[in-house]
Amino acid sequence: MKFVDEAYIDISAGDGGNGCVSFRHEKYKEFGGPNGGDGGRGGHVYAVADPALNTLVDYRFSRRHDAGRGEHGMGSDMFGAAGHDITLKMPVGTIITDAETGDVLYELLTPGEKVLIAKGGDGGFGNMRFKSSINRAPRQKTPGWPGEKKNLKLELKVLADVGLLGMPNAGKSTLIAAVSNARPKIADYPFTTLHPNLGVVRVGPEQSFVIADVPGLIEGASEGAGLGHQFLRHLQRTRLLLHIVDIAPFDDADPVAQAKAIAAELKKYDKALYDKPRWLVLNKLDMVPAGEREKRVKDFVKRMRYKGPLFQVSALTREGCEQLVQNVYRHLAAQHKSEQVPVDVDPRFDEARK
Numbered sequence: 001m002k003f004v005d006e007a008y009i010d011i012s013a014g015d016g017g018n019g020c021v022s023f024r025h026e027k028y029k030e031f032g033g034p035n036g037g038d039g040g041r042g043g044h045v046y047a048v049a050d051p052a053l054n055t056l057v058d059y060r061f062s063r064r065h066d067a068g069r070g071e072h073g074m075g076s077d078m079f080g081a082a083g084h085d086i087t088l089k090m091p092v093g094t095i096i097t098d099a100e101t102g103d104v105l106y107e108l109l110t111p112g113e114k115v116l117i118a119k120g121g122d123g124g125f126g127n128m129r130f131k132s133s134i135n136r137a138p139r140q141k142t143p144g145w146p147g148e149k150k151n152l153k154l155e156l157k158v159l160a161d162v163g164l165l166g167m168p169n170a171g172k173s174t175l176i177a178a179v180s181n182a183r184p185k186i187a188d189y190p191f192t193t194l195h196p197n198l199g200v201v202r203v204g205p206e207q208s209f210v211i212a213d214v215p216g217l218i219e220g221a222s223e224g225a226g227l228g229h230q231f232l233r234h235l236q237r238t239r240l241l242l243h244i245v246d247i248a249p250f251d252d253a254d255p256v257a258q259a260k261a262i263a264a265e266l267k268k269y270d271k272a273l274y275d276k277p278r279w280l281v282l283n284k285l286d287m288v289p290a291g292e293r294e295k296r297v298k299d300f301v302k303r304m305r306y307k308g309p310l311f312q313v314s315a316l317t318r319e320g321c322e323q324l325v326q327n328v329y330r331h332l333a334a335q336h337k338s339e340q341v342p343v344d345v346d347p348r349f350d351e352a353r354k
Contacts (some may be wrong), residue, residue, distance in 0.1 A: 005055070005056060005155065005156040005157075005196075005234075006056065006153070006154065006155050006156070007056040007059035007060050007063075007153075007154045008059075008063065008099055008151070008152070008153055008154070009059050009062075009063050009064070009065060009088075009151075009152050009154060010063055010064050010065070010149075010150075010151055010152075011045045011064075011065045011066075011088075011117065011118050011149070011150050011152060012045075012064075012065070012066045012067065012118070012147060012148075012149045013042055013043060013044055013045050013067050013118040013119055013120040013121065013147030013148045013149070014041075014042025014043035014044075014066075014067040014068045014069040014070060014083030014084075014120045014121065014147045015042045015069045015070065015083075015120075015121045015144050015145070015146050015147050016039050016040065016041050016042050016069075016070045016120065016121035016122045016123040016124060016143075016144025016145045016146075016147070017038075017039025017040045017041075017042075017069065017070035017071045017072040017073060017080035017083075017123045017124065017144045018039045018072045018073065018123075018124045018141065018142075018143045018144050019036060019037070019038050019039050019072075019073045019123070019124035019125045019126040019127070019129070019141035019142050019143070019144075020036035020037055020038075020039075020072060020073035020074055020075060020126045020127070020141060021034075021036045021126070021127045021139055021140075021141045022034065022035050022036035022037075022074070022075030022076070022126070022127065023035065023036075023075075023137070024076075033131065033136065033137070034126075034127040034128045034130070034131050034137065034138055035075055035076055035077045035128055036073055036074075036075060036126030036127040036128055036141060037073035037074055037075070037076075037077055037078045037079040037080065037126045037128065038073045038079045038080065038123045038124065038125055038126050038129065039070050039071065039072050039073045039079075039080040039123030039124045039126075039143075039144045040070030040071045040072075040073075040079060040080035040081045040082040040083065040123050041070050041082045041083065041120050041121065041122050041123050042067060042068070042069055042070045042082075042083045042120030042121040042122075042144070042145075042146075042147040043067030043068040043069070043070075043082065043083030043084045043085045043086065043120045043147070044067060044085045044086075044116055044118065044119055044120045045065065045067050045085070045086055045087075045088065045116075045117050045118035045148075046085060046086070046087045046088065046114055046115065046116055046117065047087070047088045047090055047094075047096060047106065047108065047114070047115050047117050048087055048088070048089055048090070048108075048112065048113065048114040048115075049090060049091070049092045049094070049108035049109070049110060049111055049112060049113040049114075050089040050090065050091065050092070050111075051092050051111040051112075053089060053090065053091040053092075054091050054158075054198070055091065055156070056090070056091065056094070056154050056156050058089075059088075059154055065086060065088060066086075067083055067084065067085055067086045067118070067120060067147065068083030068084035068085075068086075069083045069144075069147075070082055070083045070120070070121070070123050070144055071083075072144075073123070073124070073126040073141075077128065079123070079126075080123060082120075083120060085120075087114070088117075090108055090154065091108075091156055092108060092109065092110070092111050092159055093108065093109065093156055093157050093158055093159045093237070094107075094108045094154055094155070094156050095107050095108075095154070095155045095156075095157060096108070096115075096117060096152055096153075096154060097152065097153040097154075097155065098150065098151070098152065098153075099151040099152055099153040100151055105117065105152075109159070117150070117152070118147065118148040118149070118150055119147065119148050120147045120148075121144055121145035121146045121147040121148075122144065122145045123144050123145075124141060124142040124143045124144045124145070125140075125141060125142045126141055127139060127140055127141050155233075157233055157234055157236060157237050158196050158198055158212050158234045158237070159210070159237055160198060160210045160211060160212035160234075160237070160238050161209040161210050161211065161238060161239050161240065161332050162201075162209060162210070162211040162212070162238055162239070162240045162241075162242060162328055162332075163211075163212045163214065163234070163235040163238035163240075163241050163242070164176060164211065164212065164213045164214065164241075164242050164244055165214060165235060165241060165242070165243055165244070165262060165266075166243060166244035166245060166246070166262060167245075167246065167258050167261075167262065169246065169250075170244040170245060170246045170283060171244055171246060171283040171284055171315045171316075172213045172214075172244050173197070173213055174283075174315040174316060175213075175244060175281075175283065175313070175315035175321070176197060176199045176211055176213040177199075177315075178315045178316075178318050178321050179199070179201050179211070179321050179324075179325050180199025180200055180201045180202075180211055196212055196213065196214050196234050197212070197213045198210060198211070198212050199211050199212075199213070201325055201328075201329075203325060203326065203329045207329060209328065209329060209332050212234060212235075212238065214232070214234050214235060232265075232266075232269050232270070232273070235273060235276075236270065236272070236273055238276070239276075239277070239332060239335055240276070240277050240278075240279070240328060240331060240332065240335075241273075241276050241277065241278040241279070242278075242279055242281050242324075242328070243259065243262060243263075243278050243279065243280050243281065244281050244283050245258065245259050245280060245281065245282050245283065245300075246258070246283055246284050247282040247283065247284055247285065247287070247288060247296060247297070247300065247312075248284050248287035248288050255282075255300055256300060256303045256304050259280065259304060260304070263278075266278075277331070278308070279308060279309040279310070279311065280304075280306055280308065280309070280310050280311070281310075281311045281312075281313055281324065282297060282300065282310065282311065282312045282313070283313055283314070283315055284314060284315075284316070285312050285313060285314040285319060285320065286314040286316055286317050286319065293312070297310075297312060309327070311323065311324045311327070
């Protein structure tokens with residue numbers, strides 16, 4: 001299925017039905033009186049968060065959505081029927097914004113959450129409503145009220161506990177496949193990932209977290225370069241960022257320069273995103289000879305001047321992945337309880353951090 005995380009729709013709630021002017025006409029009832037009923041209300045438009053959906057592709061080619069109009073009132077005290085409501089199913093994490101003003105109207109954050117996004121118009125009054133002691137035969141009625149009409153922008157931000165970020169070909173897709181149930185496309189060329197992938201990482205019985213892999217970022221991503229700028233917003237709802245760094249780039253690029261470039265792009269795009277907890281994960285350890293690993297990692301830490309949690313893994317062989325997963329889960333659980341939990345880091349690189 002094609003991944004679509006942005007769409008524009010036009011919605012229209014139903015107009016209310018008109019009121020009716022009618023009088024009773026029965027044998028032997030000379031003064032029957034008014035009996036015109038009210039019009040029915042117009043149909044509402046609802047949005048519901050459906051956990052079975054993960055893309056807005058349904059709204060890319062189906063833009064207009066109209067609820068039913070209320071029926072007009074009738075004689076014999078009969079009110080018009082209400083117009084039929086419509087419910088639009090959207091993925092969990094959808095943000096509904098007014099396309100004209102840019103105001104955020106609703107956020108669907110909970111599976112099954114249902115919100116009214118356009119209210120149907122009320123029905124008009126029939127002449128029976130205007131009967132009084134001095135107006136025994138009213139001929140007044142009112143038209144139905146129009147339903148709300150809106151132009152909306154739908155934006156999907158994936159809901160994940162952990163977000164992976166890094167340069168193209170840093171090994172993010174291989175890592176998410178190694179630790180979770182996600183099966184992204186993996187290849188030996190840049191920009192293999194074209195849309196976010198979500199995976200559930202099982203740590204133990206009833207212990208899990210959701211991890212998201214977004215397309216690789218490059219320098220200038222915050223201004224629109226590359227592919228990743230389209231998906232940086234998906235990282236805004238994560239609670240922890242894992243910055244994947246290729247410790248042995250195939251093009252002999254400098255891992256430190258690449259890591260600093262990604263950090264700079266985060267800061268340009270959103271300071272709050274930059275300030276999120278972010279751990280460095282040095283990947284592709286299997287590409288470095290065993291005798292050179294410690295020296296290379298120490299050099300990276302020293303030049304990066306990085307003092308946070310640092311992990312060394314090989315997503316391909318899964319070396320170090322279990323330690324990473326356990327620490328991530330403990331961190332997320334502590335965040336939930338507002339506690340501080342120490343992270344297991346290799347003490348051999350403490351000197352290089354100073």
